[in-house]
Amino acid sequence: MADLSVTAGAMTGPRGQKPKRALSPTNIMLYGTLIVIAVYYLIPLYVMVVTSLKGMPEIRMGNIFSPPMEITFQPWVKAWSEACTGINCDGLSRGFMNSVYITVPSVIISIAIASVNGYALANWKFKGSEAFFTILILGAFIPFQVMIYPIAILLGSVGLFGSLTGLVLVHTIFGMPILTLLFRNYFSSMPEELFKAARVDGAGFWSIYFRIMLPMSMPIFVVAVILQVTGIWNDFLFGVIYSSNELYPMTVQLNNIVNSVQGVKEYNVNMAATLLTGLVPLIIYFISGKLFVRGIAAGAVKG
Amino acid sequence: MVNSIEVKDLTLTFGSVSVLKNMNLHVQEGEFIVLLGPSGCGKSTLLNCLAGLLDISDGQIFIKGKNVTWSEPSERGIGMVFQSYALYPQMTVRGNLSFGLKNAKVPQPEIDKRIARAAEILQIQPLLDRKPAALSGGQRQRVAIGRALVRDVDVFLFDEPLSNLDAKLRSELRVEIKRLHNQLGNTMVYVTHDQIEALTLADRIAVMKGGVIQQLAEPLEIYNRPSNLFVAGFIGSPSMNFLKGRTLDNGRAFQFGSTRIDLAGYEGGAVLERDDAILGVRPEHITVSTTPLAGPSLAAEVEIDENLGADSLLWLKAEGTTMSVRVPVEGRLPPGTKVHLGLDIPKASIFDAKSEQRI
Numbered sequence: 037m038a039d040l041s042v043t044a045g046a047m048t049g050p051r052g053q054k055p056k057r058a059l060s061p062t063n064i065m066l067y068g069t070l071i072v073i074a075v076y077y078l079i080p081l082y083v084m085v086v087t088s089l090k091g092m093p094e095i096r097m098g099n100i101f102s103p104p105m106e107i108t109f110q111p112w113v114k115a116w117s118e119a120c121t122g123i124n125c126d127g128l129s130r131g132f133m134n135s136v137y138i139t140v141p142s143v144i145i146s147i148a149i150a151s152v153n154g155y156a157l158a159n160w161k162f163k164g165s166e167a168f169f170t171i172l173i174l175g176a177f178i179p180f181q182v183m184i185y186p187i188a189i190l191l192g193s194v195g196l197f198g199s200l201t202g203l204v205l206v207h208t209i210f211g212m213p214i215l216t217l218l219f220r221n222y223f224s225s226m227p228e229e230l231f232k233a234a235r236v237d238g239a240g241f242w243s244i245y246f247r248i249m250l251p252m253s254m255p256i257f258v259v260a261v262i263l264q265v266t267g268i269w270n271d272f273l274f275g276v277i278y279s280s281n282e283l284y285p286m287t288v289q290l291n292n293i294v295n296s297v298q299g300v301k302e303y304n305v306n307m308a309a310t311l312l313t314g315l316v317p318l319i320i321y322f323i324s325g326k327l328f329v330r331g332i333a334a335g336a337v338k339g
Numbered sequence: 340m341v342n343s344i345e346v347k348d349l350t351l352t353f354g355s356v357s358v359l360k361n362m363n364l365h366v367q368e369g370e371f372i373v374l375l376g377p378s379g380c381g382k383s384t385l386l387n388c389l390a391g392l393l394d395i396s397d398g399q400i401f402i403k404g405k406n407v408t409w410s411e412p413s414e415r416g417i418g419m420v421f422q423s424y425a426l427y428p429q430m431t432v433r434g435n436l437s438f439g440l441k442n443a444k445v446p447q448p449e450i451d452k453r454i455a456r457a458a459e460i461l462q463i464q465p466l467l468d469r470k471p472a473a474l475s476g477g478q479r480q481r482v483a484i485g486r487a488l489v490r491d492v493d494v495f496l497f498d499e500p501l502s503n504l505d506a507k508l509r510s511e512l513r514v515e516i517k518r519l520h521n522q523l524g525n526t527m528v529y530v531t532h533d534q535i536e537a538l539t540l541a542d543r544i545a546v547m548k549g550g551v552i553q554q555l556a557e558p559l560e561i562y563n564r565p566s567n568l569f570v571a572g573f574i575g576s577p578s579m580n581f582l583k584g585r586t587l588d589n590g591r592a593f594q595f596g597s598t599r600i601d602l603a604g605y606e607g608g609a610v611l612e613r614d615d616a617i618l619g620v621r622p623e624h625i626t627v628s629t630t631p632l633a634g635p636s637l638a639a640e641v642e643i644d645e646n647l648g649a650d651s652l653l654w655l656k657a658e659g660t661t662m663s664v665r666v667p668v669e670g671r672l673p674p675g676t677k678v679h680l681g682l683d684i685p686k687a688s689i690f691d692a693k694s695e696q697r698i
């Protein structure tokens with residue numbers, strides 16, 4: 037009797053791969069929420085893009101959601117090379133170059149120093165290295181508004197106030213705590229025996245850093261580059277305080293264009309200018325998004 | 340005979356915790372020493388001190404008669420093999436083998452020669468141009484051994500080199516390490532928590548506990564005459580049976596519960612009369628019989644029997660104490676059987692329960 041029922045169940049019962057229902061309530065909830073959130077973030081971007089491609093007359097007609105009837109790139113050209121920021125009328129191009137001159141050295145120098153810091157703190161512990169690390173991390177929690185004025189005086193006293201060099205120095209120093217933490221945690225998560233093996237093999241501080249550690253830590257370098265490029269490129273406060281008119285970074289110039297009081301508000305030019313300013317971080321994210329996530333995950337394994 | 344490694348009064352503390360305590364160790368040239376002990380007893384720490392990877396707190400270390408206490412790891416004439424293999428992942432096998440030699444500025448022809456020799460000894464020639472990720476665990480460990488080999492050093496340090504391998508590979512590589520030792524004649528210091536590895540590989544075993552060497556002796560000596568309760572219990576699987584009781588008649592007999600065991604033929608020191616003594620007998624030094632025995636024996640009842648394939652293990656209860664006995668498979672008995680256990684007193688150990696030392 038019992039045998040029979042088991043056999044019957046085996047004939048008709050579930051077998052093989054479990055079927056998946058595409059429109060299950062869970063899926064509807066999940067994808068519904070995701071779509072709503074995506075739309076929420078995409079609509080402003082959409083409005084900016086279409087507005088930047090319209091002429092002023094069309095904008096005055098009022099519907100910000102309607103696609104452009106006649107596509108024009110004039111606002112982009114103007115934003116890049118003609119818009120006025122009070123004194124100059126050469127658009128964002130000058131600010132773009134300034135931002136490049138600020139961001140590139142700041143990113144390279146801060147990452148170079150912080151990675152060596154992190155490596156030393158993770159692998160070459162010395163007396164007081166933990167205390168040093170703690171102090172450095174505390175630095176990340178001090179609100180930097182507190183330091184704005186002292187730094188201005190310091191920069192002034194060494195003759196770097198209002199120069200690109202001064203601004204690069206400020207960015208490098210302010211990036212140090214978080215970057216050092218990032219690198220230290222990453223290097224601490226690497227197998228210690230690898231480091232020991234290299235020492236037995238007669239490799240020294242720099243040799244281990246360049247030959248063993250660097251080749252293994254590309255993901256965390258990508259993370260650091262993204263953090264620094266976006267952070268420094270998007271910086272407004274330090275740029276407006278520690279540089280001067282001719283040397284303003286792109287963000288400050290964007291502000292000056294958008295907020296310039298003379299004449300009519302050219303929404304299309306403002307939108308184009310904003311998009312242009314955001315382009316660099318955006319491109320960085322697109323290129324390295326996957327690496328970014330992988331690096332963050334790797335760095336978070338062990339503290 | 341020259342001492343290949345000499346450790347004098349070595350002490351190492353991490354903060355306030357002392358991990359190695361006033362340790363002394365002499366290793367002769369060509370000797371295979373195994374550091375054996377439970378996890379956390381300081382084996383790796385001792386090995387790292389020998390290698391110069393840890394700064395010691397006090398004492399001296401000599402390798403080949405040279406005081407290397409303050410020397411860099413690469414200057415000590417040692418090669419080291421790690422549990423996790425620790426191969427440089429971005430380099431090929433050849434790159435891994437040559438890294439240390441290049442750092443030491445060994446000329447290229449010499450590097451090639453040494454790699455070829457190591458590759459031949461370890462049979463890794465076909466792997467030379469592969470990256471570590473493309474190797475199996477056993478192959479990786481061979482390469483790691485090769486990295487120590489090409490350094491052409493007198494002393495090899497192994498830190499649990501086989502612990503990450505599966506059982507079959509482990510026994511294969513164990514034999515290979517033994518063969519390597521016979522072939523090269525280097526001094527080897529080998530850390531493990533696996534007593535089979537220790538017993539099969541070692542010329543001498545240093546059993547460690549709590550940062551102190553408990554006994555340093557040849558494997559058979561450790562097995563047959565453990566110097567204290569810890570060593571006796573740690574070596575052997577299943578563990579030695581410990582019978583708590585007292586000695587009588589000026590050490591001629593042992594009172595275990597209501598049983599009196601004759602100690603004639605015991606090969607230790609003067610047993611004398613002790614109120615707190617422990618008689619240790621290994622499971623393989625006990626015979627089981629269903630009829631009363633003439634020699635020193637003990638009544639017991641079978642609780643469980645485990646078939647191990649080659650032989651079987653009987654777990655019994657005698658005088659309220661659980662005991663294990665190794666018997667041939669034919670000797671298996673059903674639970675509840677009343678039996679007599681014959682004790683091989685010449686192979687037994689008697690410990691003072693207070694000092695835990697062998698008498």
Ligand SMILES: Nc1ncnc2c1ncn2[C@@H]1O[C@H](COP(=O)(O)OP(=O)(O)O)[C@@H](O)[C@H]1O
Nearest residue numbers: 353356358376377378379380381382383384385
């Ligand atoms: N860097 C360290 N700081 C503090 N304590 C340590 C450190 N390294 C090891 N220890 C301690 O030293 C003891 C011995 O460790 P180890 O030599 O690794 O043991 P094992 O015998 O398992 O190899 C352990 O109790 C461990 O907690």
Ligand SMILES: [Mg+2]
Nearest residue numbers: 382383384499
């Ligand atoms: Mg260990």
